[in-house]
Amino acid sequence: MVTVDVEYCGVCNFKLQCHLLRQFLLEAAGPGVEVNCRQGRRGSFEVTIDKQLVHSKLASLAFPDHQSVLQQVRRAESGAPVETVQAAPIKDCALM
Numbered sequence: 001m002v003t004v005d006v007e008y009c010g011v012c013n014f015k016l017q018c019h020l021l022r023q024f025l026l027e028a029a030g031p032g033v034e035v036n037c038r039q040g041r042r043g044s045f046e047v048t049i050d051k052q053l054v055h056s057k058l059a060s061l062a063f064p065d066h067q068s069v070l071q072q073v074r075r076a077e078s079g080a081p082v083e084t085v086q087a088a089p090i091k092d093c094a095l096m
Contacts, residue, residue, distance in 0.1 A: 002033045002076045004069070005048045007040035014045050017063060021047075024066045029073050047085065049076050055085045062087035 004025060008014035018037035025035050040046070045057035047064050054072050055064035068085035076082050 002029075002073050003050055004033060004035045004073060005051075006035070006037050007044050007046040008037060009042050009044045010039040011042050015039070017045060021064070021066055021069065025070060025073060028070050029077075032077055033073055049073060049082045052082050054082055055087070060087045062089060064088060 004022075006018045006021060008018040015037070022035040022037055025033055041058070043058055045055070045063055046053065047055040047069060049069075049072055054069070057063060065086040065088040072082040072085055
């Protein structure tokens with residue numbers, strides 16, 4: 001069983017992003033993965049796989065690419081070490 005934990009910012013309303021990633025992983029990876037979403041620090045969207053940080057929005061200022069997270073879940077399932085996932089550019093954000 002591979003465990004994916006996602007810490008998201010509730011103030012920034014990233015809960016939906018977490019649930020979209022959760023749904024994608026559960027559908028694509030199947031029953032061998034557990035995905036937990038929990039509200040955390042402001043501005044956060046931190047993804048860990050088996051307690052290893054693979055994505056930090058606090059550091060990258062971007063959300064993780066779902067396909068890249070899935071690839072790392074599959075690596076963890078096979079016993080290989082996980083690596084940092086690719087970031088997905090944020091396209092619908094405007095700075096004022």
